[in-house]
Amino acid sequence: MLHVDIPSREEYSYLADVRSDACVSIYLQTSPLHQQLAASKIQFGNFIKEALQQVTDRGLDKRRIVLLEEELYSVLEDESFWDLHAHSLAVLVTPDSIRTYRLANQLPNRLDVGDRFYLKPLLRALTFPHSAYILALSENQTRLIEFFADAPAEEVTVPDMPARMRDAMGDAALNDHHHGAVHHKVRLAQYTRKIDQALRPVFARHDYPLILVSTEPLASIYRSTNSLSNLTEETLFSNAEHLGASELVTLVRPLMDNYYQAQLKALKSRFETRAGERRVTQDFSDAARAATFGAIDLLLINLDSTLNGTIDENGSITFSGNEDEAQYGLIDEIAKRAIATGARVLAVRSEDLPSGADLNAILRYPL
Structure with missing residues (x-):
């Protein structure tokens, strides 16, 4: 799993208001693979030395330099901290505080020292977090899968979400063949409505896109009962029952790219209208x-x-x-x-x- 902790908009605003005699912003290329983090730690150590030299050259009080050094080395020397990472690491530190964020975006190494934090890379993470969900849906199986960037995907346990249509409808689902195609579609709509209700609390916490993988007529019926603005316009029409999480991520990744490009295209059109x-x-x-x-x-x-x-x-x-x-x-x-x-x-x-x-x-x- 890719371990990501992106700041909220409120947290970003707080960081943007921070002013100090020494604000050190470090962005570091990392890896979700522990064995590939040695180079990141070496680079981080080099950035610490460079940052301390810069604040010394600027005449920062020696006691404040010691506090800054302690904050930075508390991260470098914390072995447990380096166990779990994503593709980039942001370290924002003053002599009085330190914050770290593991990001899915692949950001270049950078050190910035000033009276405020350098936060533009965090804005990129807030713009396109590279996190999404897949709803793999069939009459026999319902799965919600979460994935970040190129890291392994994980199935998410959703309270009250039916695992299949029979679970949603009970014994009534067994008798659908006696009532014809129209009645069966009514049952499918009841099934998808219960899925939608179960997913609402999940997506109330964030706006990550939701990509549907299903076949007709279930895909169209799900869309007709969906209330989530997170659902992307494109559907991957495939029977997901025999596809593992990693296979599904590989198949939907082009749809994610299309989703982001569609957002940018819509924005360009909106700018033209407002102009x-x-x-x-x-x-x-x-x-x-x-x-x-x-x-x-x-x-x-x-x-x-x-x-x-x-x-x-x-x-x-x-x-x-x-x-x-x-x-x-x-x-x-x-x-x-x-x-x-x-x-x-x-x-x-x-x-x-x-x-x-x-x-x-x-x-x-x-x-």
Whole structure:
């Protein structure tokens, strides 16, 4: 199993507000295979030495440096911590606190030291968590399977979910052949409705996509009784009864890619529509003011943007040069302010942006 602990939106907002005399952000390539983590630990140790040297060069108080060193080495030297990992590790530390997140996304190694955390990679994890569920459905078998990225899948035990139609209908299901095809479809609808009811508490906790694997007419009947917004539009039409969890993941992975691409395509179309209503901006200054005053509904940002500067309490931008130590990532700050006012923020690659701009914002009202 891939061990992932992605921060919530609320947690991200908290981290974005942290200010300290030393905020160290470390992103590390890891592996779900324990035997492949040795290189990650070596790199982490190198990042610790580099971070401590940077804060020393900046004149950080020696007592604060000792506290920072203790926090960092508490992770490096914790053998049990290195037992379970995913594809990336985020370590965010100040002299007073430390937080770690295991991520399904494959992120490059990076160290950042400043007065705030570097959080854009976490935004990517929140945008596309690479986690999904498969509902493998037939009259004789119902399974919910969870998977992350390329890690082994696991079957999930769902309270009150019928394991097959007979369990849902009891003895009545045995007599369907006496009532014809129409009555049998009624029974199937009753069966799928009970499955939907059982799944609601599972998906109330998150918005991971749900991919249906089934055959007709059961697939269409399930969709007609489904109440979950998580259900993807595509169905994998296959009899899942004789397919293991790993085989199902292999078969549905192209559907996951299609799902994410469909989301991005829909966003591009939405941007085009809102542009005609004067509710779109790609201008950093306009977006900074809009984010500050809660005017952004949806923000699409370039994960690789490196434009730096500062934004004051009124949303006014000052673009900084590399020599300015007070500078920070402008997109990161705009995203933080947008999230704090309820906007949906997605971090994507430049090729997935509507027109190649580093920032695209849909506003709640016209400019």
